[in-house]
Amino acid sequence: MFEYGSMTLAAATLPEMQDEEIALAAAPADSATIIDDLQQRIRSMQATKLDSRLLPTHPALAELLPGGGLKQGAMYSVEPTGTGYGATLLLALLAGPSAAGSWCGIVGVPEFGIEAAASFGIDLDRLILVPAPGDQWLAVTAAIADVLTVVVIKPPRQASEGNLARLAARLRQRGSTLIVVGSHSAWSQSEAMLSLSQSSWSGIGDGAGHLTARQVTVTVSTRTGGRPRSARLWLPDPELQFVRVEAPPTHLRAVG
């Protein structure tokens, strides 16, 4: 029902776009910003028009993501911040599809922690690593996305918009989900950007104990604007699960 509504919205805005194109012809000096603006609007309409199916996503993250889970054929970015590079968050994103029987591919991440992945419920029998794709990373990613359901890529550098648009089209056609990590992960085609902040570890003291669990705030911002959603998650909790941090119960006291 929601999608039907947005389609009528798209049809309604079409004449407006033509008006803007006329305006673009009239004032070439400001054309770059107008093109950007138009592309932004085209993308926002494309996203809602797609008949997108959801991958089985870990429930702790599903409620944060736009649309309620990882969409097939979409791109997601996990951005490094000062408080974390998001490797565990990446494992949490992969855990859902992998446990449901999907194949996952990791391209360009030689430092991927294999045993950690296994301990968080990723099936190693359905995991493929391409640690050194070299200069052909875009071609390799596209080839792997043809056959695997979820592909993780750490781009060694920024790719051109044209190449990324082609890759995005291929993903939509094949229904594969791409997760971009690393310092060049801010791709404009991304459905959502995930990042970490305010990480706090427990179980470890001053020369005693060991790391057992971590609470961290996961923030998801979407490219279509809107307020970023964030939540405090255990990543992982002491039983190696990913769960939302329960707010401490409010004790009500009878007064009067």
Add this chain to the structure above:
Amino acid sequence: MSPITRSMVLWVPDWPILASLRIEPLRGEPLASGATDVPLALIEKGLVFACSAAARIEGVQRGLRIREAQARCTDLVVRPYEQQLDSRTFETVITAIEELMPGVQLVRPGIAAVRSRGPARYYGGEQPAGLALVALLEGLGIPGARVGIADGPFTAEQAARTATSAHRVRVVPEGASADFLGNLSISLLEDPALITLLRRLGISTLGDFAALPAADVLGRFGPDGAHLHALAGGLDSRPIVAHQPPDELDLVVAFEPPLDRVDQVTFGVRASADDFVQQLVAKKLVCTTLRVEIETELGDYSERSWLHPRSFTASDVVDRVRWQLQGSGEVDSGLRSSGFKSGVSAVRIVPEAVDAIGNHEVGLFGAGPDERIHNGLARVQSMLGHEGVLTPVVSGGRTLADRQKTVPWGDRPLLPRSNRLPWPGQLPLPLPATIFAAPHPVFVYGADGTETQIDERGRFSSAPARFSPATGKDSRQITAWAGPWPISERWWDAEAALDASRFQVVDDRGVAWLLVLTRRATGSSWAAEARYD
């Protein structure tokens, strides 16, 4: 009872010695001289298995211990005995005999049997046939071969063994086997327990044994004893079973003129690879392990075995050839960049392991999505090389690097250590999600600003308070830490030894790290091995 086959047996004395010398001649001694003037002994399980005539003259015998043999003959050359080498070198003799007279049976390395009827008619008598065989071996450079012709292979073998160097062919006339064998020692029967018993019963020759009633021998010694009794009487009813040449399943593709581009070679192999797989399928086999041998014009040689998780198809075979040619070189380049100095003159593909096709049948509805994934990943492998696409496995071990291993897609994992064992000394859960491919060197400082050190008893010079990468920039305060967790492995092996202390630290931004202090003979150093992020 089947009629007794008139047999011709070829015996090469001291075959293990000759085989050893043919493969690896003694230094300073030409092969053609017969090698009988050098005392040589082959050793199996610490005992002399075979010795040359020169050694025998010095008193070396089969069954002596090495020490004793060396005491009797001080300049004895000792080599280990290799049975495969024996059989392999005798194979050339068998092939040569087969060209001369068909239907050769390999009794054991050094001894071969042929039905004598055909050759005797062809050469005009048994004696000339035997001489033809001796002449053939002389032509192969094997001196001193003997031939015996008699009823049944057992009698013929004994006849060959009794032939002298002057009369190298001994013919026992038809029906005269029992007389010939009568005077020979009972020890020629290869059953030590029976021989001992017969000697204690006062029977010392084959003739005495043959004189016993056959029914009594069967009753007392069973079918095995009865068989030996028949042998002793010259009634060897064993037929001669012709040697079956093994099926030729290898694929050899020769290139004339030699090719120097990877794509040309793989294109040349492609058509033959189909035949190779079809040939296996016709024998109801599939190949699970393959060996690819590549020869180049200048005599370079590259050989590698390839495993397959299921079985090789024609395109898989072509891929393996391409990957071996590419090596670590750039994709689609000439051969020169990947370590070959000249063009490829021949490619040989040998099925190392085959399996019945019934175990590898594709299900009624196909093998599911796996086939599609395999094809897609094989395509990426053709872009990046065989080692470019990996599948992860968890291996046994204590350190992070030991525990995670990768296997190229399409190979079967071979783990040297089991991950089912407990491996005490592993890191506690949760495990770090980022394990650096190469540990980053860091400096760790105590609260007083000096570098933190740990003595061999695990005591600190000062508690860690701050660490920074080796570049010195981006220094981070340590808010919490745990350790040291010592690990000391394989101290007996200087290459693989590890003596380290591990720490978990949390920095002021909430990122946790695994820092390792490794002690070496040259000093100790800190490194960040992994990150909990």
